[in-house]
Amino acid sequence: MHASxxxxxxxxxGLTAAVLPLAAAAPARxxxxxxxxxxxxxxxxxxxxxxxxxxxxxxxxxxxxGKVLASYNAHRxxxxxxxxxxxxxxxxxxxxERTERYKVTDADLADVPAxxxxxxxxxxITYTVEQLWQGVFLRSGNDAVHVxxxxxxxxxxxVAEMQARAEELRALDTHVVSPDGxxxxxxxxxxxxxxLFAHHGLRNADFREYCATKTADFPxxxxxxxxxxxxxxxxxxxWGVKTYPxxxxxxxxxxSHAGNTxxxxxxxxxxxLLVTVMHPRSGYNAVYExxxxxxxxxxxxxxQAQPVGTLAEPAGAGGAKAARGRATxxxxxxxxAATSGGTSSWRxxxxxxxxxxxxxxxxxxxxxxxxxxxxxxxxxxxxEG
Numbered sequence: 430m431h432a433s434x435x436x437x438x439x440x441x442x443g444l445t446a447a448v449l450p451l452a453a454a455a456p457a458r459x460x461x462x463x464x465x466x467x468x469x470x471x472x473x474x475x476x477x478x479x480x481x482x483x484x485x486x487x488x489x490x491x492x493x494x495g496k497v498l499a500s501y502n503a504h505r506x507x508x509x510x511x512x513x514x515x516x517x518x519x520x521x522x523x524x525x526e527r528t529e530r531y532k533v534t535d536a537d538l539a540d541v542p543a544x545x546x547x548x549x550x551x552x553x554i555t556y557t558v559e560q561l562w563q564g565v566f567l568r569s570g571n572d573a574v575h576v577x578x579x580x581x582x583x584x585x586x587x588v589a590e591m592q593a594r595a596e597e598l599r600a601l602d603t604h605v606v607s608p609d610g611x612x613x614x615x616x617x618x619x620x621x622x623x624x625l626f627a628h629h630g631l632r633n634a635d636f637r638e639y640c641a642t643k644t645a646d647f648p649x650x651x652x653x654x655x656x657x658x659x660x661x662x663x664x665x666x667x668w669g670v671k672t673y674p675x676x677x678x679x680x681x682x683x684x685s686h687a688g689n690t691x692x693x694x695x696x697x698x699x700x701x702l703l704v705t706v707m708h709p710r711s712g713y714n715a716v717y718e719x720x721x722x723x724x725x726x727x728x729x730x731x732x733q734a735q736p737v738g739t740l741a742e743p744a745g746a747g748g749a750k751a752a753r754g755r756a757t758x759x760x761x762x763x764x765x766a767a768t769s770g771g772t773s774s775w776r777x778x779x780x781x782x783x784x785x786x787x788x789x790x791x792x793x794x795x796x797x798x799x800x801x802x803x804x805x806x807x808x809x810x811x812x813e814g
Contacts, residue, residue: 463599464621465738468503474737475499477730479722483715485708488620489727490740492628492694492701497738498731499723500620506602507707509618510682511546511569512690513610515626516603516618518565518636520594521581527559527635537579538572542611545571548657554650564647566639567659569682571609578608599741600625612686620705627679627692627703628740640678662717663693670717673724677701681716689716695724702727 462469475489478499486502497503532555541547548563548570550556556576564573578587587608595603600622606613630636643665646654661681662670675695682690688708695702704723709715 462504463601463741464497464503468497468500468621468738471502473499473501474503475734477726477734479719479726482719482722483710484706484719485710486620487704487706487719487723488624489723489731490624490628490703491727491731492631492703495628495740495742496736497621497624497740498702498727498734498736500737503621503738504602504619505707506604506617506619507690508612508616508684508687509603509610509623509707510612510684510687510690511610512623512626512680512682512692512705513603513605513608513616513618514565514569514574514682515623515630515680515692516591516595516600516605517574517577517587517608517610518562518639519598519626519630519633520591521577521587522562522630522633522635524581525558525577527557527562529558530555531558531561531576531580533576537576540584541571541575542607542609545609545611546660547572548647549649549655550576551650554648556648560645560647562635562639563642563645563657566678566680567642567645567657569660569680571611574609584608595622595626597743598622598625598629599744610682610684612684620707623690623692623705623707624703625740627694627705629743631677631679631694631701637677640680661691661693662714663691663721668714670714671721673721679703683713689713691716691720693720693724695728697728700728700732702731 467474475498482501484501485507486505488500488503489498490496491498533550533552535552538550538552546569548565548568550561550564550570550572558577561573561577564570565577575584578584581587581590584607588605591605591608592603595601595605600618602617602619603622604615604617606616610616630640640661641664643659645657647657649655658667659665661676661678662668663673663676664678666672673693673695675697677694677696679692679694690705690707692703692705694704702724704720704727706716706720706723709719
């Protein structure tokens with residue numbers, strides 16, 4: 430198109446639609462696979478693993494050493510559901526004091542997607558930051574996520590910071606569209622990346638405390654409260670799932686599009702193991718049952734297993750400059766430009782140019798104002814965790 434030719438709204442939207450799927454579907458990959466070459470292979474990596482695993486992807490790692498003990502499709506990009514809230518917490522948790530108080534407004538909750546999991550936040554009630562995080566970790570409340578995002582400067586800023594944080598952690602399979610993990614087109618992560626989020630999140634004492642909390646009293650207005658319970662069934666023992674000995678969290682998720690996802694951590698005999706399970710094909714409790722089976726394998730055989738990879742350490746301080754330099758590429762992939770953080774795994778197709786990046790960023794903002802159903806799966810099967 431000639432530089433002097435006006436770009437009509439219809440043409441702009443058409444150009445954006447043409448570019449976005451390409452950018453989102455084909456992120457640039459490093460020449461060396463993050464975590465090691467074996468993690469890029471299909472099929473089971475490791476020996477003596479449980480036989481009846483139906484998950485589309487899973488990973489077992491030693492939290493202390495960072496060694497990946499076994500995996501299956503570790504870098505396969507799948508919808509993460511609310512396990513993405515681990516990245517949200519890792520990004521935002523340290524910004525506010527636990528005792529800080531915030532009075533919620535209607536505007537804070539205006540963009541919560543229909544069908545979301547909610548903790549029950551009401552406009553006009555004042556909550557402490559600690560209570561909001563309990564709502565995030567225990568009930569996976571998208572309402573709590575949106576309030577904290579507003580406190581953090583808004584949804585767009587929070588998404589950008591999460592993307593930058595993912596890149597800093599070298600979680601390059603992850604593309605953030607919303608901070609709550611709800612179904613949105615292009616929102617993806619992997620078993621490897623989700624394990625990274627838990628690995629780094631658990632180094633934070635508040636993160637570790639919140640994800641291990643089973644119940645809490647939540648404000649209902651005035652002096653009234655109601656009890657909330659953790660939706661992690663390996664922690665709570667609800668719905669026919671046995672509690673797992675030594676479990677310390679971390680985060681479960683479910684949407685009708687993503688299916689079930691879970692990252693769990695447990696400690697036994699001085700060792701802490703991390704397991705992520707994504708999209709098992711069998712019943713609803715399978716995500717917990719398969720996690721428990723993999724934890725059992727890790728505690729029984731993992732210390733003799735030959736590692737198949739490693740959990741990457743965060744990128745160096747130089748990553749912040751690189752991320753700012755690739756801001757337009759990230760906008761073209763469907764997320765706003767990040768202002769800080771690590772290197773980007775997103776690139777514009779050759780010749781797309783800055784105009785398309787600007788249009789894509791505008792289209793992202795427009796999509797954020799629409800209902801969740803226009804962005805992907807409508808959540809017909811509900812949303813938990």
